[in-house]
Amino acid sequence: ACHTEHQNSRTTRHRLSPRDATILAHLSPSASVRQSDLGRHLGVAKSTLSEALRWLIECGYVARDPNDEIRLTPHGVEAMSSTSVLQRDRLEAVLA
Secondary structure, three states, rough: OOOOOOOOOOHHOOOOOOOHHHHHOOOOOOOOOEHHHHHHHHHOOHHHHHHHHHHHHOOEEEEEEEOOOOOHHHHHHHHHOOOOOHHHHHHHHHHE
């Protein structure tokens, strides 16, 4: 009842693929994580995750700190909230 249709990544303003959104959903703006830990958690090969992170960093959704750890940027937070498949108004109506 609170779920909207999935969109093709090329048709959205933020150009996030489902894989990109999954990666971003596992990151925080306040706590960094090692790429190896994230890859292990997601079950993603190092090369696949590296490629995805390069794109997400280029877009400004993810930042890499001096310790080579990654975190979600404010732009990444905004992209995640605007591309969520959950519709806030529908969720609020269900909860009300």
